[in-house]
Amino acid sequence: MKKRETVIRLQNMTFYGHHGDRKPERELGQRFEVDAEITYDATEAIRTNGLGKAINYCKVFELVEDVVVNNEYVLRETLAEHIAQAVLDHFDIIGLRLRVRKPRVPIRGNLDYVEVEIEREKGAVPIP
Numbered sequence: 085m086k087k088r089e090t091v092i093r094l095q096n097m098t099f100y101g102h103h104g105d106r107k108p109e110r111e112l113g114q115r116f117e118v119d120a121e122i123t124y125d126a127t128e129a130i131r132t133n134g135l136g137k138a139i140n141y142c143k144v145f146e147l148v149e150d151v152v153v154n155n156e157y158v159l160r161e162t163l164a165e166h167i168a169q170a171v172l173d174h175f176d177i178i179g180l181r182l183r184v185r186k187p188r189v190p191i192r193g194n195l196d197y198v199e200v201e202i203e204r205e206k207g208a209v210p211i212p
Contacts, residue, residue, distance in 0.1 A: 090126035
C-alpha cells in the first residue's frame with residue numbers, strides 16, 4: 085500500500101531565545117520565529133478520525149519552544165538542526181521542512197529578517 089503524505093504547517097511560532105554570535109545577543113536574548121512543515125502518513129488518523137494516530141501540533145509547538153527557550157546556540161543553523169532532530173525523534177513522521185527566522189538582525193541597513201531553512205527526513209543520519 086502506498087503511503088499517503090499529509091503536511092501539517094505550524095507558521096510563525098514565536099519564542100524568546102538566547103542565540104547569536106555576539107555575547108549581548110545571547111545575554112539579553114531576542115525573538116525567534118519558527119515555521120515547521122511536517123510530513124506524515126495520516127492514513128490511520130483519517131480512518132479512525134481520532135487524535136491517537138494524528139500529529140499533535142500542540143506537542144510539536146511545546147517541543148520547539150523547549151529547544152528554542154532552553155538552549156543557547158551561536159548559529160541559527162544549529163538551532164534549526166536541534167529543533168528538527170527533536171521533532172524527528174519524538175513523532176512518527178516522514179520528514180519536515182523547518183525555517184528559523186531572526187528579526188531585528190544587528191547589522192547596519194534595512195533588513196526584515198534572516199532566515200535559515202532546512203529539510204530533514206526520518207532515518208537520515210543526524211549531525212553530531
